Amino acid sequence: xxxxxxxxNELIDKAVxxxxxxxxxxxxxxxxxxxNLLLNILKNEDxxxxxxxxxxxxxxxxxxxxxxxxSFYTWVYRIAVNTAYSFYSKxxxxxxxDEEIHSSKETQDxxxxxxxxxxxxxxxxxxxxxxxxxxxxxKTVVYMKSFEGMKFKEIAEAMSLNEGTVKKYFxxxxxxxxxxxxx
Amino acid sequence: MSDIKDKIxxxxxxxxxxxxxxxxxxxxxxxxxxxxxxxxxxxxERSLLGSGTFENVSDELLEANREKLSVSVSAESKKINxxxxxxxxxxxxxxxAAVILLTFYATMYHFSGKTNDNGxxxxxxxxxxxxxxxxxxVSGESVLExxxxxxxxxxNLNIDETGDEITxxxxxxxxxxxxxxxxxxxxxxxxxxxxxxxxxxxxxxxTMKAMNNNKxxxxxxxxxxxxxxxxxxxxxxxxxxxxxxxxxxKEVREALYKVVLNDGDETNRIQALSMLEESDSEYAxxxxxxxxxxxxxxxRFKAEEINANDEKxx
Numbered sequence: 001x002x003x004x005x006x007x008x009n010e011l012i013d014k015a016v017x018x019x020x021x022x023x024x025x026x027x028x029x030x031x032x033x034x035x036n037l038l039l040n041i042l043k044n045e046d047x048x049x050x051x052x053x054x055x056x057x058x059x060x061x062x063x064x065x066x067x068x069x070x071s072f073y074t075w076v077y078r079i080a081v082n083t084a085y086s087f088y089s090k091x092x093x094x095x096x097x098d099e100e101i102h103s104s105k106e107t108q109d110x111x112x113x114x115x116x117x118x119x120x121x122x123x124x125x126x127x128x129x130x131x132x133x134x135x136x137x138x139k140t141v142v143y144m145k146s147f148e149g150m151k152f153k154e155i156a157e158a159m160s161l162n163e164g165t166v167k168k169y170f171x172x173x174x175x176x177x178x179x180x181x182x183x
Numbered sequence: 184m185s186d187i188k189d190k191i192x193x194x195x196x197x198x199x200x201x202x203x204x205x206x207x208x209x210x211x212x213x214x215x216x217x218x219x220x221x222x223x224x225x226x227x228e229r230s231l232l233g234s235g236t237f238e239n240v241s242d243e244l245l246e247a248n249r250e251k252l253s254v255s256v257s258a259e260s261k262k263i264n265x266x267x268x269x270x271x272x273x274x275x276x277x278x279x280a281a282v283i284l285l286t287f288y289a290t291m292y293h294f295s296g297k298t299n300d301n302g303x304x305x306x307x308x309x310x311x312x313x314x315x316x317x318x319x320x321v322s323g324e325s326v327l328e329x330x331x332x333x334x335x336x337x338x339n340l341n342i343d344e345t346g347d348e349i350t351x352x353x354x355x356x357x358x359x360x361x362x363x364x365x366x367x368x369x370x371x372x373x374x375x376x377x378x379x380x381x382x383x384x385x386x387x388x389x390t391m392k393a394m395n396n397n398k399x400x401x402x403x404x405x406x407x408x409x410x411x412x413x414x415x416x417x418x419x420x421x422x423x424x425x426x427x428x429x430x431x432x433k434e435v436r437e438a439l440y441k442v443v444l445n446d447g448d449e450t451n452r453i454q455a456l457s458m459l460e461e462s463d464s465e466y467a468x469x470x471x472x473x474x475x476x477x478x479x480x481x482x483r484f485k486a487e488e489i490n491a492n493d494e495k496x497x
Contacts, residue, residue, distance in 0.1 A: 018260045024253060035240040035248065045244060052248050053255060060256050118388075122417050126384070127236050146232035151198060170196075174228050180385055 008072055016063045023060055030073055031056070033148060034080045040143045041084040041136065051087045055080045070157070077158035081140060088136060130177045138173035141166055187211055188221060195225040342393045349393065365397045375405045378422075384415045391418075395425055403429055407438045416448035423454055430458060436466045443470045453485045 014022035034055060038048040058079050066075055118126070131139060140159065144150045152170070156163040187208075193199050194208045212222045343350040349370050351361045363370045374397075377390040387409070394402050403426060410422035423442065426435050442455035456474055459467040474486030 020253070020256050020260050023256055024249075028249075031249065032240060032245055035245055036238065039238045039240055043238075048240075049244070049248050049251075053252055056252050057255055057259060060259055118417070123231075124233075124235055125417065127231055129384070131236065142232060143237060145196065146229075147237040149197065171192075174232070177231065178228055 009068060012063055012066065012068075012072070015060070023063075026072075027056055027059065027076070030076055034076060036147065037077070037080055037140075037143060038084050040147070041081075041140060042087055043132070047087050051080070051083045054087075055083045058083065071154070074154050074157040077144075077154075078160060081159055084140075085136060127177060130180050133180075134173050134176060138169050138176070141169040142173045145170055187218065191218065191222050192225060195222065195229055342389060344393065344396060349397065351393075366399070370397075371399050371401060375402065378405050378409055384418055387413070387415075387418050388421065391421055391425060403432065403435065407434060411438055411441060416446075416451055419446065419448070420451050420454060423451065423458065427458060430462045430464075436462060436464050440466045440470055444473055449479060449482055452482060456486060 008026065011022045011026040015026055031052070035048065035052050038051045038055070039045065042048045042051060055076070059076055062079070066072065131142060134142065137159070141155055144155045144158065145152070150158070152163050152166050155161075156166045159166065161169075190199070190204075190208050191212060194205060199205055199208070212218045343352070344365075347364050349363065349365055349367075351370065351373055361369060361373055374390050374394050378387050378394070381387055381390070391406075391409075394406075406422040406426050410419045410426070413419050413422065419442070423439065426438075429435050430439070436459065439455040439459050443452050443459065446452045446455065452474075456470050459470045471486060474482060477483050477486070
C-alpha cells in the first residue's frame with residue numbers, strides 16, 4: 001500500500017469514528033473537482049452548492065460502508081454524480097432523462113469564409129452551447145474526460161457503467177458536437 | 184472501429200501510458216495516410232473540448248461551501264447513526280425473515296400441488312413500421328405556399344452550391360430537397376425563412392454563408408432583422424458584418440445606430456459603433472455622443488479610442 005493510500009485510510013478510520021477534522025482533511029483533496037463537476041452538470045451555483053452539501057453529507061454518513069479495495073476518489077465521484085442526477089431530475093423544466101433525447105441533429109457550419117469566420121472565442125461559445133444540448137450522461141462523460149482528464153475506466157467506475165458504454169457515450173457526444181458545428 | 188483506430192482513439196484521448204505502445208501507434212499513423220487523417224481529426228476534436236469550455240468554481244464559492252459543510256458535518260456527527268445500527272442488526276433480521284418466508288412458500292407450494300398452467304402471454308401491443316416517405320421537390324416554385332415550413336424540423340441542413348444552382352436539403356427524415364437557380368424566389372425565400380425563423384444558430388450561420396455567396400437585395404431586410412432581433416449575439420454580429428458593404432443605405436445605418444444604443448452584447452455595440460464611424464455619416468456623430476455618456480466604462484473607453492483613431496486618420 002502506498003503512503004498516500006495509507007494516510008487516506010487513516011483519515012477514513014478517524015472520520016468513521018466521528019473525527020470531523022479528519023473528514024475535512026480527507027475531502028479537501030477532491031472537493032474542488034466535485035464542485036466543478038456539479039457546476040458543469042447543473043449549470044447553476046445554487047443547485048451545485050446544495051448538491052455539494054448533499055454529496056459530502058452522504059459521503060460522511062456512508063464512510064463505514066466504503067470498500068477500501070476501490071478508489072476513494074471514484075467512490076466520492078459516484079456519489080456526486082448520483083446526487084447531481086437526482087437534483088437534475090427534480091427540476092421542473094428537465095427534459096426526458098434519456099441518452100438520445102438531447103442529441104441535436106442540426107448541422108452547423110463554422111467554416112464560413114471571410115467576414116463570417118468565427119473567432120476561437122466564438123467557437124468556444126458555440127461548443128459550450130453544443131455541450132449543453134448533450135444528454136446528461138454524455139455531458140458527464142465529456143466533462144470527466146476532457147476537464148478532469150479521467151481514464152474511461154475511472155469514469156465507468158464513477159458512473160456505475162461499463163467501460164464500453166462510457167466510451168460509446170463519449171464517442172457519440174464528440175460526434176454530436178462535431179457534426180453540429182462541423183469544425 | 185478497427186483495432187488500430189481504437190488504439191489511435193485511446194492515444195489521442197490519453198488512455199495509453201506505455202511510451203513503447205505510443206511509439207508503435209504513431210509509427211503506424213505515419214505510414215498510412217488514412218490513419219493520419221483519422222489521427223488529425225481526433226486531435227482536432229480533442230482541442231475542441233479544451234478546458235476553457237467548462238466552468239471552474241471560484242475560490243469564494245468553494246470556501247463558502249466548505250464552511251457550511253463543516254457545520255453540517257459537525258451536526259451530523261452528533262446524530263445517532265441509524266444506518267450503522269441497521270447495518271449491524273437490521274440486515275440480520277431481514278435475512279432471517281427472508282429464510283422463513285421462503286420456507287413457508289416452498290411448503291405451501293409443495294402441498295397445494297398446483298402448477299402454473301397459464302399459457303404464454305401474448306402482448307397486446309402492436310408495432311408497425313412507419314412508412315418511409317421520399318418527398319423530393321425539384322425547383323420548388325412555391326416553397327412557402329405549397330410547403331408549410333413550420334411543419335418541418337431542419338435537420339442536417341446541407342446547402343450545396345454548384346455553378347448557378349443551389350440545393351437546400353433541409354429535412355433528411357423526409358428527404359425534403361429544394362433545388363433551383365440562385366435567383367429562384369423559392370431559394371431566396373427559403374434562405375430568408377431559415378435565418379428569420381430557425382432556432383439553431385448553426386443552421387442560421389450556414390444559411391447566412393449561402394446568402395453571402397448569393398447576394399440578393401432582399402436579404403438586407405432579413406439581415407437587419409437578424410442584427411436587431413436575433414437572440415444569439417454571434418448571429419447578430421455576423422449579420423452586421425454582412426451588411427457592412429451596404430452601409431450607404433440609410434436603413435442599415437439606422438439599424439447600426441440602434442445596435443449601438445440597445446444591443447445587450449458590448450462587442451456588438453462596439454462593432455456597430457466602429458462601422459458607423461467608418462461610414463462618416465450623421466449617425467456616426469450621434470452614436471459617438473451616445474457612447475460618451477454610456478453607463479459602461481469599457482464601452483465609453485472603446486468609443487473614445489475609435490473616435491481618437493478616426494481623428495488621427497483624417
